[in-house]
Amino acid sequence: MRSFMDRCCSRCTHSPQTPCKDYVLCRRDGPFCHDDPECRRLRQKWLNSHFPPVGSNRRRLLVCGGLTCGAAGSFSLPEIFQEAIKKAGLEEQVTVTLVGCLGLCEEGPLALVMPEGILYCRLKPEDVPAVVEEHLKGGKPVERLLFRDEAGKVYPLLSEIPFYRKQQRVVLERCGYINPEDIAEYIAAGGYRALTSVLFSLSPEEVIEEIKKSGLRGRGGAGFPTGKKWEAARRVPSSKRYVICNADEGDPGAFMDRALLEGDPHAVIEGMIICGYAIGSDEGYVYVRAEYPLAVKRLRIAIEQAYAAGLLGENILGSGFTFHLHINEGAGAFVCGESTALMASIEGNRGIPRIKVPRSTEKGLFGKPTVLNNVETFANVPLIILRGSQWFANIGTKGSKGTKIFALSGKVKHTGLVEVPMGTTLKELIFDIGGGIKGGKRFKALQIGGPSGGCIPEDMLDLPIDYESLTGAGAMMGSGSVVVMDEDNCMVNTARFFLSFTERESCGKCTPCREGTKQMLNILERITRGEGSPSDLSLLEFLGQVVKATSFCGLGTSAPNPVLTTLRFFRSEYLQHVMEKRCAAGECVALRRFVILVDKCIGCGACAYVCPVKAIKGEKKKPHHIDEKVCVKCGRCFEICRFQAVKRL
Amino acid sequence: MGEAILEEVVRSYRGRPEKLIAALLALQRHYGYLPEPALRTLAQELGVPLSKVYGVATFYAQFRLKPRGRHTVCVCLGTACHVRGSEQIFHALKRELGVEPGDTTADGRFTLEVVSCVGACSMAPVVVVDEETHGRLDPEKALALLKKY
Ligand SMILES: Cc1cc2nc3c(=O)[nH]c(=O)nc-3n(C[C@H](O)[C@H](O)[C@H](O)COP(=O)(O)O)c2cc1C
Ligand code: SF4
Ligand code: SF4
Numbered sequence: 001m002r003s004f005m006d007r008c009c010s011r012c013t014h015s016p017q018t019p020c021k022d023y024v025l026c027r028r029d030g031p032f033c034h035d036d037p038e039c040r041r042l043r044q045k046w047l048n049s050h051f052p053p054v055g056s057n058r059r060r061l062l063v064c065g066g067l068t069c070g071a072a073g074s075f076s077l078p079e080i081f082q083e084a085i086k087k088a089g090l091e092e093q094v095t096v097t098l099v100g101c102l103g104l105c106e107e108g109p110l111a112l113v114m115p116e117g118i119l120y121c122r123l124k125p126e127d128v129p130a131v132v133e134e135h136l137k138g139g140k141p142v143e144r145l146l147f148r149d150e151a152g153k154v155y156p157l158l159s160e161i162p163f164y165r166k167q168q169r170v171v172l173e174r175c176g177y178i179n180p181e182d183i184a185e186y187i188a189a190g191g192y193r194a195l196t197s198v199l200f201s202l203s204p205e206e207v208i209e210e211i212k213k214s215g216l217r218g219r220g221g222a223g224f225p226t227g228k229k230w231e232a233a234r235r236v237p238s239s240k241r242y243v244i245c246n247a248d249e250g251d252p253g254a255f256m257d258r259a260l261l262e263g264d265p266h267a268v269i270e271g272m273i274i275c276g277y278a279i280g281s282d283e284g285y286v287y288v289r290a291e292y293p294l295a296v297k298r299l300r301i302a303i304e305q306a307y308a309a310g311l312l313g314e315n316i317l318g319s320g321f322t323f324h325l326h327i328n329e330g331a332g333a334f335v336c337g338e339s340t341a342l343m344a345s346i347e348g349n350r351g352i353p354r355i356k357v358p359r360s361t362e363k364g365l366f367g368k369p370t371v372l373n374n375v376e377t378f379a380n381v382p383l384i385i386l387r388g389s390q391w392f393a394n395i396g397t398k399g400s401k402g403t404k405i406f407a408l409s410g411k412v413k414h415t416g417l418v419e420v421p422m423g424t425t426l427k428e429l430i431f432d433i434g435g436g437i438k439g440g441k442r443f444k445a446l447q448i449g450g451p452s453g454g455c456i457p458e459d460m461l462d463l464p465i466d467y468e469s470l471t472g473a474g475a476m477m478g479s480g481s482v483v484v485m486d487e488d489n490c491m492v493n494t495a496r497f498f499l500s501f502t503e504r505e506s507c508g509k510c511t512p513c514r515e516g517t518k519q520m521l522n523i524l525e526r527i528t529r530g531e532g533s534p535s536d537l538s539l540l541e542f543l544g545q546v547v548k549a550t551s552f553c554g555l556g557t558s559a560p561n562p563v564l565t566t567l568r569f570f571r572s573e574y575l576q577h578v579m580e581k582r583c584a585a586g587e588c589v590a591l592r593r594f595v596i597l598v599d600k601c602i603g604c605g606a607c608a609y610v611c612p613v614k615a616i617k618g619e620k621k622k623p624h625h626i627d628e629k630v631c632v633k634c635g636r637c638f639e640i641c642r643f644q645a646v647k648r649l
Numbered sequence: 650m651g652e653a654i655l656e657e658v659v660r661s662y663r664g665r666p667e668k669l670i671a672a673l674l675a676l677q678r679h680y681g682y683l684p685e686p687a688l689r690t691l692a693q694e695l696g697v698p699l700s701k702v703y704g705v706a707t708f709y710a711q712f713r714l715k716p717r718g719r720h721t722v723c724v725c726l727g728t729a730c731h732v733r734g735s736e737q738i739f740h741a742l743k744r745e746l747g748v749e750p751g752d753t754t755a756d757g758r759f760t761l762e763v764v765s766c767v768g769a770c771s772m773a774p775v776v777v778v779d780e781e782t783h784g785r786l787d788p789e790k791a792l793a794l795l796k797k798y
């Protein structure tokens with residue numbers, strides 16, 4: 001059966017071999033080359049088949065196929081829905097689509113009914129008949145499956161859920177609303193129009209000017225102005241230039257780039273082609289981390305479909321511009337997110353950074369001028385072209401324009417994918433959008449920027465999200481991971497955790513990073529074991545400054561940040577560890593003990609059941625006790641006891 | 650069968666040293682690890698010294714030089730999983746399987762591994778068994794998971 005991407009009749013001639021410049025616009029508003037009401041009607045019908053207009057009797061059921069919902073069981077839902085819809089005789093009225101991450105991952109598996117915008121949470125296969133019969137057929141949403149806040153208030157509409165209300169989803173606009181494995185959906189939603197207008201109405205210099213005027217800065221961490229980078233690469237005389245998309249996303253706690261690649265891969269591809277045109281490059285690479293097989297799969301499909309439609313390859317849309325795109329899978333090394341290490345890795349070498357003179361924009365991949373940008377940076381590009389640099393520059397703050405996507409995780413109620421305008425405060429992010437702390441616990445810190453970033457305490461939550469404010473606080477925008485910690489998380493142990501990560505991931509090229517992180521880790525381990533002394537704190541600070549000042553690449557120069565920020569904002573916790581040999585949060589294993597309170601224990605045996613080393617003995621219904629010689633201090637008994645009979649000392 | 654994949658990899662990347670990592674990934678996907686004889690052939694055909702092949706194979710966390718068990722149990726120790734207690738899960742699995750990360754149980758059933766984030770942070774703590782991601786775990790749920798494989 002013919003559909004959206006096909007020709008309306010034999011008069012349409014577009015193919016990669018015989019390209020037509022109107023191809024993209026024609027799908028939505030065509031045909032342009034001839035005037036035939038029948039063809040026009042066909043085009044309209046095909047467009048509507050993807051996005052039924054409001055008021056029509058047709059609906060779309062979008063099942064979230066993001067990694068998190070998928071792992072929670074969503075991948076099997078479309079088939080089950082289809083089956084039930086067929087049985088209910090609604091095939092003509094409802095189409096089921098597997099989409100990318102809808103954002104509120106915490107409540108997954110999610111499904112969204114469009115055009116009404118009604119969101120279902122925690123869907124199970126056995127809920128499908130109810131949704132089909134009561135809602136899709138009967139017109140009445142199934143209340144028990146709707147989003148419900150802690151007070152029990154029900155929110156049927158996605159747009160009214162507090163998690164979404166304060167967001168401004170522009171880069172994520174299509175993510176969750178289109179089938180990422182079908183280029184037709186991207187084009188039907190307005191995709192590749194920016195590329196068309198670039199190829200046929202803007203010079204490369206004008207494209208660069210537009211990006212410069214928008215104020216777009218790199219979303220991969222450092223915030224370098226994107227337009228300036230492109231201009232630098234274009235200026236270097238060369239017959240060959242490269243475009244690279246950094247999809248290494250090595251920060252543990254980050255999943256924005258994964259979600260974009262899984263949910264809207266063509267936006268990234270389109271941004272890369274536009275960059276290629278602007279800097280005069282005919283070849284690009286997407287460097288994706290190996291831990292993201294689903295993202296690689298969706299990207300591969302997207303690239304194939306873009307080639308088949310003539311949007312990648314030779315003579316794109318007949319413009320004379322050629323661009324080829326490859327996927328390069330990483331192999332698991334955090335340092336490969338660093339630009340020069342990443343290029344070394346594409347060249348088949350160990351990912352070791354090189355000195356940045358000359359810059360990559362002069363001598364990058366295979367010695368050629370190269371522009372390397374982050375996934376989200378590229379995804380912003382088509383938007384800026386379509387809506388204008390002025391529109392973009394109106395969002396955000398003076399120095400940081402546009403929006404930023406964050407991956408919210410940790411002890412916050414609503415974990416998931418969030419997009420907010422720059423300048424939003426951290427408090428809004430954590431409390432208004434994230435819903436605050438889980439389980440009535442107290443907020444302690446948020447970690448932003450991953451291993452290169454820092455921990456920010458409660459009294460600094462009014463900080464606006466922009467590059468300079470965060471750097472000023474000793475943290476970093478980073479790529480967008482935000483991990484929330486509560487009173488049960490120990491900040492010394494958190495610092496130890498990050499140092500053990502950077503120490504492991506240090507490539508070993510330079511001494512300050514290789515040895516410095518190791519020494520810092522030794523000290524932190526000593527402190528968490530209760531063997532630290534007060535002088536260790538100043539030693540840590542000193543070492544941290546040295547490693548920061550003298551390391552070769554960004555991994556080393558930022559590795560001390562988690563330690564230095566915790567020392568600055570949570571010094572009392574360090575002091576408690578070294579002076580009193582106590583960890584109030586109870587996370588440092590060596591510093592804790594567990595005992596069972598005889599007067600509270602009812603002898604239910606729950607603790608003995610979960611104890612991994614059988615350290616708990618006792619008769620049923622009689623007080624139990626812990627053999628401290630056997631106990632490995634895992635704390636499971638403490639967590640499991642419903643009678644507060646296990647005490648942590 | 651094993652030889653066929655080697656031939657195919659060699660055919661597509663012969664004389665292209667920059668394809669070393671892609672070639673290693675392809676071999677590992679097939680064998681589950683990187684057998685030494687295959688590495689020797691690869692070095693020759695791609696035109697890179699064996700020492701460099703070894704250097705690359707040991708630099709990247711994804712590559713294994715030892716055969717793996719029938720199932721790979723991979724515990725996420727990334728930040729989001731860490732703050733939600735992944736270390737306890739790791740210790741529980743380590744104790745149960747009796748092996749260190751990277752090693753395989755004596756019966757060849759499980760290989761224990763660790764990873765820093767698989768991007769499923771919203772459902773932390775996470776364990777990936779083979780290709781399947783399991784979230785919102787605690788030590789008991791993680792141990793129960795093993796029974797399914
Ligand atoms: C150790 C280290 C790891 C990095 N990891 C990433 C990463 O995973 N993703 C990313 O986009 N940038 C990462 N960066 C930043 C890149 O080096 C580079 O600045 C960025 O990709 C440039 O793109 P942008 O200007 O669009 O942000 C990392 C930097 C360092 C020093
Ligand atoms: S700072 Fe660390 S990662 Fe960077 S070059 Fe030095 S040793 Fe390697
Ligand atoms: S802390 Fe862990 S090992 Fe010790 S008694 Fe409790 S459950 Fe058993």
Ligand code: FES
Pocket residue numbers: 064065066067068069070100101102103104105106108109110416417
């Ligand atoms: S994966 Fe479904 S909402 Fe994020």
Ligand code: FES
Pocket residue numbers: 252253254725726727728729730731765766767768769770773774775
């Ligand atoms: S930290 Fe474990 S999945 Fe991201």
